[in-house]
Each structure stands twice: as structure tokens, then as C-alpha cells.
Amino acid sequence: MTQTAPTPADPPTQPTVSNVFYRSSKVYPLAVRGxxxxxxxxEGKRYLDGSSGALVANxxxxxxxxxxxxxxxxxxxxxxxxxxxxxxxxxxYASRLAAFLDLPGFRFWAVSGGSEATESxxxxxxxxxxxxxxxxxxxxxxxxxxxxxxxxxxxxxxxMGARRSLYLPLMREDAWPKMxxxxxxxxxxxxAERLRAVxxxxxxxxxxAVMVEPVVGASDAALxxxxxxxxxxxxxxxxxxxxxxxxxxxxxxxxxxAPLAVRLTDAVTPDIVVLGKGLAAGYAPLAGLMASxxxxxxxxxxxxxxxxxxxxxxHPVSVAAGLSVLDIVEQENLGTAxxxxxxxxxxxxRELRAKHPQVLExxxxxxxxxxxxxxxxxxxxxxxxxxAERVAAAARARGLITYPGSGAVDGIRGDHLLLGPxxxxxxxxxxxxxxxxxxxxxxxxxxxx
Ligand SMILES: Cc1ncc(COP(=O)(O)O)c(C=O)c1O
Numbered sequence: 001m002t003q004t005a006p007t008p009a010d011p012p013t014q015p016t017v018s019n020v021f022y023r024s025s026k027v028y029p030l031a032v033r034g035x036x037x038x039x040x041x042x043e044g045k046r047y048l049d050g051s052s053g054a055l056v057a058n059x060x061x062x063x064x065x066x067x068x069x070x071x072x073x074x075x076x077x078x079x080x081x082x083x084x085x086x087x088x089x090x091x092x093y094a095s096r097l098a099a100f101l102d103l104p105g106f107r108f109w110a111v112s113g114g115s116e117a118t119e120s121x122x123x124x125x126x127x128x129x130x131x132x133x134x135x136x137x138x139x140x141x142x143x144x145x146x147x148x149x150x151x152x153x154x155x156x157x158x159x160m161g162a163r164r165s166l167y168l169p170l171m172r173e174d175a176w177p178k179m180x181x182x183x184x185x186x187x188x189x190x191x192a193e194r195l196r197a198v199x200x201x202x203x204x205x206x207x208x209a210v211m212v213e214p215v216v217g218a219s220d221a222a223l224x225x226x227x228x229x230x231x232x233x234x235x236x237x238x239x240x241x242x243x244x245x246x247x248x249x250x251x252x253x254x255x256x257x258a259p260l261a262v263r264l265t266d267a268v269t270p271d272i273v274v275l276g277k278g279l280a281a282g283y284a285p286l287a288g289l290m291a292s293x294x295x296x297x298x299x300x301x302x303x304x305x306x307x308x309x310x311x312x313x314x315h316p317v318s319v320a321a322g323l324s325v326l327d328i329v330e331q332e333n334l335g336t337a338x339x340x341x342x343x344x345x346x347x348x349x350r351e352l353r354a355k356h357p358q359v360l361e362x363x364x365x366x367x368x369x370x371x372x373x374x375x376x377x378x379x380x381x382x383x384x385x386x387x388a389e390r391v392a393a394a395a396r397a398r399g400l401i402t403y404p405g406s407g408a409v410d411g412i413r414g415d416h417l418l419l420g421p422x423x424x425x426x427x428x429x430x431x432x433x434x435x436x437x438x439x440x441x442x443x444x445x446x447x448x449x
Pocket of ligand 1: 118276
């Protein structure tokens with residue numbers, strides 16, 4: 001394997017000759033090891049994983065107990081197909097998850113990634129209505145902006161213009177009515193009331209479900225609605241016979257300081273909860289959905305099977321990783337840790353906002369935090385495409401990984417950085433993140449790293 005020569009600023013350690021289909025034409029460091037909140041590349045450079053990859057590595061890197069649980073499971077039973085067997089590890093995990101999330105009677109449908117999970121939720125909502133003879137319902141209402149995944153159904157559901165536009169010919173637009181994003185200037189209830197007009201315009205008898213991210217992730221930097229929003233949203237859904245799907249792929253499993261972000265301010269139980277990322281915290285591909293007993297029973301007492309499935313669904317080794325990660329989340333009280341370290345990080349980000357005028361806003365819940373970036377010169381929000389990428393590059397050169405994004409304003413304009421280190425991060429490590437961000441904001445503003 002041939003390697004490029006490293007440069008001092010940001011060692012390009014990706015091989016020059018490779019058969020890997022990379023995500024983009026940029027040069028990637030070669031990651032070789034992870035421990036705690038840190039990743040190490042082949043040149044020995046250390047990176048603080050300030051975004052847990054893409055908000056995935058909730059329990060930190062290099063946990064021997066998770067690796068051990070996966071190895072033991074692989075030795076005992078590596079694979080069974082979901083059409084032929086269930087397994088002890090899947091049975092135990094589903095019960096533990098329902099208890100942890102306080103979703104009694106809910107059923108866990110396991111898949112390998114968030115897109116498969118939202119895709120499953122979309123299809124389950126459609127089938128649920130069809131089983132009841134309500135075959136006219138198929139539309140899924142989502143918000144602009146939003147991100148629910150990259151597979152065609154999940155992408156069609158997503159309100160992210162730049163990621164969708166190429167594939168529009170493959171999408172039936174009327175199937176995915178869009179509602180506006182949360183507006184923090186409104187009360188939660190008034191904000192949610194705006195769903196009513198969207199349902200009326202779509203034809204409420206044709207709508208199967210409303211799907212929202214309780215705390216928005218990649219499309220709009222940790223934006224969240226006010227208290228009462230989700231309760232009212234669910235009430236309106238019920239009124240129209242529509243299901244509420246909470247997409248907690250990014251926000252769930254303690255990331256926002258509670259098992260489910262949808263319950264941070266509201267006592268609400270959605271009909272379907274979608275999970276991913278933090279479930280197995282990156283140790284194995286694991287995602288899924290929790291469906292209410294009413295939905296499950298309707299399907300099983302109707303046609304008798306969910307008309308959907310993936311080969312690797314419920315993979316025992318992935319589920320064993322999930323179970324071990326759940327042990328850690330509970331034993332180390334990582335939901336509370338996310339609240340405490342999140343408060344520290346948010347306070348630090350507010351100080352950075354006071355110091356760096358291109359930071360227009362900081363926000364978020366627990367350790368799902370966002371910085372909205374923009375041009376301070378004209379005072380206009382979101383007018384600087386590329387700013388987030390520049391700040392992220394400057395941070396990475398200084399050993400801090402962040403998750404930049406754009407498009408929150410109109411699909412193209414609108415820059416932000418998502419910040420979300422492992423929930424196990426220490427106070428000192430949060431301080432280290434803030435110090436690097438301070439430097440990176442100054443450097444990114446000048447268009448250099
Ligand atoms: C809220 C939400 N839903 C779904 C997905 C898709 O998950 P995956 O990338 O694992 O397919 C993501 C990924 O970022 C997400 O943030």
C-alpha cells in the first residue's frame with residue numbers, strides 16, 4: 001500500500017493507490033485507533049471527536065466490554081435470519097430497550113441503519129392504515145428542513161433540497177407534504193397548530209403519518225420547538241387519524257439528556273419512535289423502530305406480517321453491541337452526564353458567540369448542540385456558504401472533529417456546525433474542545449486554516 005507523504009498541517013494519510021470509493025475527492029486521514037473521546041490516525045495525530053462521528057459514538061471509543069460482548073456473541077451465534085429465528089440476545093435487548101425508553105408494550109423492529117429505520121417507519125405507517133381498511137392513507141408529512149436518511153423513501157421524506165434535487169425524478173412529490181420548521185418565537189402549541197393547515201391542504205384522509213425530529217440534527221443544527229409542541233402535534237395527529245413518528249435516530253438514547261428527546265418537555269408517547277446512531281454507538285450497525293402495541297397487533301391480527309424486511313435485521317452481533325452499550329448508558333448514567341457536560345459546553349459556546357461575531361446563534365439540548373454561522377459584516381444570517389466547512393477544517397487541523405452542515409435557510413444558504421462529543425466526555429475535555437473552537441473560529445473567518 002503506497003502512502004502520500006504527510007504535511008505538518010493536516011497529514012494526508014490516505015493511500016495514493018486505492019480501490020476505496022471515498023465519500024468525496026478530499027484527502028482523508030487514515031484512522032487506526034480510538035480511545036475515549038479521542039481518535040488517532042496512522043501518523044499518531046490525535047483528534048478529539050467533538051461530533052462522535054455523526055453523533056454516533058455516544059459511549060466513546062475503544063470500550064473493551066462492548067468488543068468482548070460482540071466477540072462472545074459471534075462465537076455463540078453470529079447470524080440467524082429474521083424469517084426463521086428469533087434469538088435470546090434480541091429478546092433481551094427488545095425488553096431492555098422498551099423499559100429504558102419507558103415505552104411499555106412497544107415492539108422493537110431491528111435494522112442496520114437510520115435510513116432503513118425511517119424507511120421501515122414509513123412503510124409500517126402505510127401498512128397499519130391499510131390493515132384497518134383505510135387504504136387511502138399514504139402521505140407522510142415532514143418538515144423543511146429535516147433529514148431522515150439517504151435511501152429513496154427516507155430522502156423523499158427529508159426536507160433537504162441539496163441532497164434531494166438530483167433524485168427528484170424518482171420521487172412522487174405529493175406523497176411528502178412539508179410543514180414549516182419549529183419557530184422559537186411562537187409558543188409550542190401555536191407552533192404545532194401550523195400542522196393543521198398542512199393536513200388540510202394535503203387532504204387529511206390521505207395522510208398516514210407525521211414524522212419529526214424532536215431536536216433537529218444535520219439539517220438545522222439542534223433546533224428544537226418550545227414546550228407543548230409535541231403534545232399538541234400528537235393531539236392534532238389523533239384528531240385526523242394520523243400517526244406521529246418521532247425520528248430520534250440522532251436525538252435519542254440519552255444524547256439530549258433523556259432517553260427520548262420528544263419527552264424533554266412533554267409527556268408524550270409517539271406511535272412510532274425511530275432509533276439509530278447511539279443505539280450501538282458505532283460498535284456495530286444497529287438501528288430500529290419501536291412501534292406501539294396497537295400498531296403491532298393491527299398488523300399481526302390483519303395480514304399477519306409486516307410486508308418488509310432486511311437480511312441483516314436483528315443481527316445478533318449488532319444487537320449484542322447494543323445491549324452492552326445500553327448497560328454502559330445506564331450504569332454510567334450518561335443521560336445525566338449529557339445534561340451536565342451539555343450545559344458546560346453550551347455556556348462555553350455562548351462565550352464564543354460573544355467573542356466571534358460570525359457565530360449568530362448557539363442552541364441545543366444535552367450534548368446535541370449547534371452553532372449557526374453567518375456573515376457578521378451585513379448582519380444577515382446564513383449568508384456565507386462555506387464558512388462552516390472552513391471552521392471545521394481549521395478545527396480538524398488543530399485536532400478537533402466537528403460536523404459542519406449547510407442549507408438550513410433555503411436548501412443551499414445557511415451554515416452551521418453540529419457539536420456532540422461522546423456523552424462520556426470529561427469537563428476538562430469539554431474545555432479542550434472550546435479552546436480549539438475559539439482558535440478555529442478565528443482562523444475559519446479569515447478563510448485560512
Ligand atoms: C434524524 C435522522 N434520521 C435518519 C438518519 C439516517 O441515518 P443513517 O445515516 O444511519 O442511515 C439520520 C442520519 O444522520 C438522522 O440524523
